[in-house]
Amino acid sequence: MTAMPMRGRARLTVVGAVGADEWPSHVRVRVARAEDAARVRAMHERCSPETRRLRYFTSAPRLPEAALSRLLVPEHGVSLVAVAPDGAIGALATLFHPASEPVAEVALLVEDGWQRHGLGTTMLRSLVEHAAVRGASDLRAHVLPWNRRMLALFDRAGLVSRRGYEDGVVLVEAEVPPGVRVPGRCA
Numbered sequence: 001m002t003a004m005p006m007r008g009r010a011r012l013t014v015v016g017a018v019g020a021d022e023w024p025s026h027v028r029v030r031v032a033r034a035e036d037a038a039r040v041r042a043m044h045e046r047c048s049p050e051t052r053r054l055r056y057f058t059s060a061p062r063l064p065e066a067a068l069s070r071l072l073v074p075e076h077g078v079s080l081v082a083v084a085p086d087g088a089i090g091a092l093a094t095l096f097h098p099a100s101e102p103v104a105e106v107a108l109l110v111e112d113g114w115q116r117h118g119l120g121t122t123m124l125r126s127l128v129e130h131a132a133v134r135g136a137s138d139l140r141a142h143v144l145p146w147n148r149r150m151l152a153l154f155d156r157a158g159l160v161s162r163r164g165y166e167d168g169v170v171l172v173e174a175e176v177p178p179g180v181r182v183p184g185r186c187a
């Protein structure tokens with residue numbers, strides 16, 4: 001398992017057109033690219049079966065090639081990866097958002113050794129900014145009922161969320177806050 005290359009408070013830099021925070025640079029969060037496939041596949045293989053199950057609702061270690069490509073560069077939406085200084089990728093966060101839809105779906109995976117450093121919260125906040133740029137009014141996530149950490153993440157990211165149930169899965173929904181910073185746009 002790749003250890004999180006930082007201690008204490010998360011030290012991250014979020015780069016790209018959206019979500020550029022000026023934090024000390026150890027781990028970078030940037031928009032995913034097709035050529036990240038091998039390193040994202042390696043991350044999936046390092047993850048525990050439980051972490052994979054919480055994200056994909058199956059613990060299968062390998063995603064089919066086509067599914068991985070769609071995840072990295074979604075036709076409708078954007079994915080972010082967290083990259084260590086040595087190039088290892090330790091997290092993947094995706095926003096699925098067909099252009100005409102008001103609601104965008106988020107899904108995140110932080111590999112076991114990188115969890116509980118604030119990375120999931122940071123990446124969810126960044127997805128909120130991408131959702132705002134794309135004009136989505138609401139976010140939602142489908143979460144397994146025992147996934148306490150993901151259920152708490154919306155609150156940690158400052159979102160006011162509501163919960164419902166859909167086919168045995170918790171549906172967490174939140175409005176994209178009106179005050180979300182959208183780089184490049186005037187207030």
Ligand SMILES: CC(C)(COP(=O)(O)OP(=O)(O)OC[C@H]1O[C@@H](n2cnc3c(N)ncnc32)[C@H](O)[C@@H]1OP(=O)(O)O)[C@@H](O)C(=O)NCCC(=O)NCCS
Nearest residue numbers: 008009010054055108109110115116117118119120121150
């Ligand atoms: C759910 C998930 C995305 C959250 O990502 P994360 O990086 O672990 O989240 P954060 O670190 O921002 O916050 C989670 C916890 O870390 C703690 N934390 C945050 N920064 C910390 C720090 N610097 N030091 C110690 N703990 C810290 C938070 O208090 C929180 O604690 P809790 O678990 O007791 O509630 C991640 O755990 C994961 O990938 N899980 C498996 C897959 C999954 O569940 N995906 C969601 C499907 S939609």
